[in-house]
Amino acid sequence: MKVIVAIKQVPERDAQVRVDAAGKWIEESGFQWSMNESDAYALEEALQLKEKNGGEVVVLSAGPERVGSTIREALAKGADRGIQVESDGLGDWDALGVAKLLAEAARSENADLVLTGLQSDDLGYGQTGVIVAELLGLPHASLILHVEKTDAGLTVKRELEEGWFQSIELPMPAALTIQSGGNKLRYATLMGIKKAKTKEVRKTTPAELGVTAPAVVTLNQIAQPKKQKTTQMLSGGPKEAAAALVEKLKTEARVL
Amino acid sequence: MFSLHSTLAEPAGFQLWEKFLFSALIATSAWLFWQRFGVVLKKIFEAKKDADFRLAPLGRRVWDFFSEVMLQSKVIKQRPLPGLAHAFVFWGFCAFALVTLNHAAVGFGIGFLSPDGLFGRFYFYFAAAFALTCAVGIAGLFVRRFLVRPRWLGEHLSWESGFIAFLIFALMVTYLAQFFVPEGSTAVHVLWWAHTLTILVFLPIIPHTKHLHLVLSPATVFLSRGGFSQIPPLVGDEDFGLIAGTDLTQLATLQAYSCVECGRCTEHCPAANTGKALNPKEIVLGLRGYLNEYGPKGEEPLLGKYNSQEAVFQCTTCGSCEFQCPVGIEHLPLIIGMRRGTVNTGEWDDEHGAKLFLALERGSNALGIATAERDKFIEKAALPLFDGSQEYCLWLGCMGAYDPKGREIVADFARVMRYLGTSFGVLRKEKCTGDPVRRLGNDLVFQQLAESNLEAMTRAKVKKIVTICPHCVRTMAEDWKEFGVAPEVEHHSEFMARHLDRLPKATEKETVVYHDPCYLGRYRNVYEQPRDVVRAGGTLVEAERHGERSFCCGAGGGLAFLGEETGERVSHVRAAELAATGAKTVGTACPFCNSMFRDAFAAQGESAPQLVDIAQLTARRLPEVTTSATQ
Numbered sequence A: 001m002k003v004i005v006a007i008k009q010v011p012e013r014d015a016q017v018r019v020d021a022a023g024k025w026i027e028e029s030g031f032q033w034s035m036n037e038s039d040a041y042a043l044e045e046a047l048q049l050k051e052k053n054g055g056e057v058v059v060l061s062a063g064p065e066r067v068g069s070t071i072r073e074a075l076a077k078g079a080d081r082g083i084q085v086e087s088d089g090l091g092d093w094d095a096l097g098v099a100k101l102l103a104e105a106a107r108s109e110n111a112d113l114v115l116t117g118l119q120s121d122d123l124g125y126g127q128t129g130v131i132v133a134e135l136l137g138l139p140h141a142s143l144i145l146h147v148e149k150t151d152a153g154l155t156v157k158r159e160l161e162e163g164w165f166q167s168i169e170l171p172m173p174a175a176l177t178i179q180s181g182g183n184k185l186r187y188a189t190l191m192g193i194k195k196a197k198t199k200e201v202r203k204t205t206p207a208e209l210g211v212t213a214p215a216v217v218t219l220n221q222i223a224q225p226k227k228q229k230t231t232q233m234l235s236g237g238p239k240e241a242a243a244a245l246v247e248k249l250k251t252e253a254r255v256l
Numbered sequence B: 001m002f003s004l005h006s007t008l009a010e011p012a013g014f015q016l017w018e019k020f021l022f023s024a025l026i027a028t029s030a031w032l033f034w035q036r037f038g039v040v041l042k043k044i045f046e047a048k049k050d051a052d053f054r055l056a057p058l059g060r061r062v063w064d065f066f067s068e069v070m071l072q073s074k075v076i077k078q079r080p081l082p083g084l085a086h087a088f089v090f091w092g093f094c095a096f097a098l099v100t101l102n103h104a105a106v107g108f109g110i111g112f113l114s115p116d117g118l119f120g121r122f123y124f125y126f127a128a129a130f131a132l133t134c135a136v137g138i139a140g141l142f143v144r145r146f147l148v149r150p151r152w153l154g155e156h157l158s159w160e161s162g163f164i165a166f167l168i169f170a171l172m173v174t175y176l177a178q179f180f181v182p183e184g185s186t187a188v189h190v191l192w193w194a195h196t197l198t199i200l201v202f203l204p205i206i207p208h209t210k211h212l213h214l215v216l217s218p219a220t221v222f223l224s225r226g227g228f229s230q231i232p233p234l235v236g237d238e239d240f241g242l243i244a245g246t247d248l249t250q251l252a253t254l255q256a257y258s259c260v261e262c263g264r265c266t267e268h269c270p271a272a273n274t275g276k277a278l279n280p281k282e283i284v285l286g287l288r289g290y291l292n293e294y295g296p297k298g299e300e301p302l303l304g305k306y307n308s309q310e311a312v313f314q315c316t317t318c319g320s321c322e323f324q325c326p327v328g329i330e331h332l333p334l335i336i337g338m339r340r341g342t343v344n345t346g347e348w349d350d351e352h353g354a355k356l357f358l359a360l361e362r363g364s365n366a367l368g369i370a371t372a373e374r375d376k377f378i379e380k381a382a383l384p385l386f387d388g389s390q391e392y393c394l395w396l397g398c399m400g401a402y403d404p405k406g407r408e409i410v411a412d413f414a415r416v417m418r419y420l421g422t423s424f425g426v427l428r429k430e431k432c433t434g435d436p437v438r439r440l441g442n443d444l445v446f447q448q449l450a451e452s453n454l455e456a457m458t459r460a461k462v463k464k465i466v467t468i469c470p471h472c473v474r475t476m477a478e479d480w481k482e483f484g485v486a487p488e489v490e491h492h493s494e495f496m497a498r499h500l501d502r503l504p505k506a507t508e509k510e511t512v513v514y515h516d517p518c519y520l521g522r523y524r525n526v527y528e529q530p531r532d533v534v535r536a537g538g539t540l541v542e543a544e545r546h547g548e549r550s551f552c553c554g555a556g557g558g559l560a561f562l563g564e565e566t567g568e569r570v571s572h573v574r575a576a577e578l579a580a581t582g583a584k585t586v587g588t589a590c591p592f593c594n595s596m597f598r599d600a601f602a603a604q605g606e607s608a609p610q611l612v613d614i615a616q617l618t619a620r621r622l623p624e625v626t627t628s629a630t631q
């Protein structure tokens, strides 16, 4: 069973984000990057499928040179080889454009399964994986927690609202977007890192893949949310004050 | 019939057949000795070389040898009575070396110490004095082993030990008796043969039993790595720690064969004393068993038949074992080495362990909390940021930055520094020093953390660090060495002790029992400074086990982050011991100890003593300031 996992490199979880001068992207210098969380779960699912059924896990990522470190990380955790679509200018590509890159890079691999994380931790479109499926003409399901290979194809566990789950059967090949938390992630090891050094990472470019998608969706501006602190004193006795508080929590803060 | 002569009686001469018999017996005894000793020696030499071994500093080695071997300092200090008995036996042996050589030479008619000569006469008396103390010593040890029977010598009576004791005793008696038998009598002859046979029986027994330490341990002490819990760097791309026999180095092999099975390590081990599978003596003997069966070229995993993964991960790295061992065995590089072997290859499957590793792979702290929480605390406690102009970088550590009690300790220590007018600042970004992953054997994450912190410090131009956490101190000062030079670092107890004369004295003295953190005491040799700090604010009382024998709180070695312990909780045992002193207050000097006892005392309820860090003890005496905030 050959599984392709598309992963994205995103700013480290605790990174302090600043908007760059143009106001269209974040200031990248001095930044630490890591693997998008739900992609890490997609990778884990792929590795477990391989451990159970044999086969190969290929990681695929698009981005500038720095993305190579995240591919290495995936190789260190047990993926067999990597494909990097290298380009410095993907920052303002929309989900469709990136999906085209990933789909084209994946196409010739003829994988049995294409996995991605549900959404990225930075932009959070939640579309890329689904569009890739569409472009490759594969059946797909999203919000997947667990994948099992059956004789007929796949049985997957999908997360619904309020603690409900759905079990779906799909034929193979297929594409799935994986939800965080379905598995326990494995930790990276020194041995894995050393082995990863000798694993193959094939590099390609958007031009080589023949993708020059002009963005359909353009990003105008990004901004930090404004910090606001407003203190309101509620008057009256405990009873009235409590009532007023509940009202405000409902209508103004909208947390109830 | 028997009377004391002015000197010892030697046989006048031997028949030719006696000389032949003697030669044959020597050859047999030596051959039997070599049968085993040669094998052991071969295993030691066949083992992998210690890449980090340096003979320098020679002075330290010579001193250790002199003090620990010749003077038997450790043996005596840690177990005075049996230690002294052992020392007498040892000194007796040393004094006997010349006598024994001469004894053999006499057999061939070429004795070189004349009982009538000035030196000979002196020396025979000299040796006799030692023979006497040696005989008393060995009799004492015999009584201890077979009648008193301390638990840590093991449940089974070792008859071979009894037999050896008998032989040593016989050696001394047959020597001393030579002063009493008439010269030229058959008795002289018989005694000579009795003495000879005892020696020749004794010799081959040495390498076949734990008495191998007679031959090996002087070398083990001399060659030991020296530094406490010194974890050797991994060498090359194929080294992941101790996985199989092929990873055991010459030092490890030498140490495995040197163990004298005295059980001192186990006697002091918090794990072994609270019903866990771990027993440090068995770790060493397990390696020996492995080497006996598979040898240093063995491909079988070390964790399996002879040592268990469970035991290896129960170690708090308190270091009591390594500190106690009289023959220079270094348990921690072995235990941590085996952890490395399984963690670096991904073999260790532990839910809590994996969570910790992932938290430190992806985040900045061992508690897995968002760094924004640290920023909030810094703001709330009004801690200045380090900008290169201040004297100290106040290192928060994971506990100081994220744990509620740890934060209180930091805030109080900051008050002390402010009061003293010492300038300090905290780093905007700080990552875990890597202590828990270092001790758990995750070299990948440890290296990442060490390098990233070292880089941040260089960038910020940090010159001096002070911190409330002994684990941070140790890791920065020693373990980071592999990756760069850390700024000078000290523990807050050292800092406060230096400035005590400028801090207000206590008006009312409460009783305080001080708990030595392993990483401050045994690891850093800091025992007095925190006590001075306590004394300035209270009346110091000592727990039964204190100083270099302090009993662990149970948190070290990454165990604070792992799941529930089996058996009794180490922290509860220690907390009860501290409470038993009757002291009103327990003074700690490590945020991990503090958090372990916090839980232990919470289980005790009302009657529990109050628990404060020595920085808080000090801060209490400072005049109130309005600007300080804690939480």
Ligand code: SF4
Pocket: B265, B268, B269, B270, B271, B272, B278, B279, B280, B314, B315, B316, B317, B318, B319, B320, B321, B322, B331, B332, B335
């Ligand atoms: S370091 Fe402490 S816990 Fe570990 S084996 Fe030695 S004595 Fe036991």
Ligand code: SF4
Pocket: B258, B259, B260, B261, B262, B263, B264, B265, B266, B280, B281, B284, B321, B324, B325, B326, B327, B329
């Ligand atoms: S390891 Fe050292 S302390 Fe432990 S039993 Fe052996 S010789 Fe004694």
